[in-house]
Amino acid sequence: MVLIDTHAHIYAEEFVNDRQEMIDRVRVSGVNKVLMPGIDSTTHAEMLKLEDSYPGLCLAMMGLHPCSVKENYLDELAIVESHLEARKFVAIGEIGLDFYWDLSFKEQQFAAFHRQTALARQYGLPIVIHSRNSTDECIELVSSHQDGRLKGVFHCFSGTVSQAKQIIDLGFFLGIGGVLTFKNAGLDRVMEEIDLRAVVLETDSPYLAPVPYRGKRNEPAYTSYVAEKLALVKKLDIAEIASITTANAQELFGV
Secondary structure, eight states: OOEEEOOBOTTSGGGTTTHHHHHHHHHHHTEEEEEEOOOOTTTHHHHHHHHHHSTTTEEEOBOOOGGGOSTTHHHHHHHHHHHHHHSOOSOEEEEEEEOSSOOTTHHHHHHHHHHHHHHHHHHTOOEEEEEETOHHHHHHHHHHHOSSOOOEEETTOOOOHHHHHHHHHTTOEEEEOGGGGOTTSOHHHHHTTSOGGGEEEOOOBTSSOOTTSTTSOOOGGGHHHHHHHHHHHHTOOHHHHHHHHHHHHHHHHOO
16 A cells, blocks of 8 residues: 655654654555645755655655745745756745734735746746635635646645535645544545545645544644545545545656
8 A cells, every 4th residue: 555645744843852853653554655745944945855765765845935024025935936946845834824823914915826836837846735714715826827737736725625626626635644634624525526626635744633642743644644534435445545545646746
């Protein structure tokens, strides 16, 4: 069984004391690729260093996270563009909108999202979308850019069946992680209605650890718990879940 964790911040400081042990657990878990989304210029170097240290296993994206969109967002976007000009990445991400914490830079979040989506079309790369409390707005923005060439994933999807179908109709995938295992989240009922051909697996490590690790630090080795829950929801063997979602990730990210 081969799995791909399509979204993990394993360069984060939460792993500073046992990163090698965490990587060792990844290698024996069935996860053979860990895709790392960018956040901002304070973490790009550590992310790229990790990619260099574990070639073929850790693969970097490049992007400006919406929570990092501040007064200097144009400078941050310039840094993103310089990285994209210098080398190949698996995706542009993590980009999008976050209307949960602070709406002070809402207009700038939209501007950064538009710009990075345009960059994805320019470089022929998928986008990885953060859409906390903003799923409808993200769907609308993607729709405005979709010309048949844009592709990507709505990371950490936890929306409705209607939203899921709108996203799939746009040619995008749903990133499904630990929330699927949460008892009262309701995502299991949504996934009953969703075609597996539109699903990729993720952990969002170190956040949102699945049951039985909920509340603790997440890590890519826990991707199998998401796959197990999805197998129960879809009444399929976990090997089939792994096969379909891994093929989806390979198609989307070219890995």
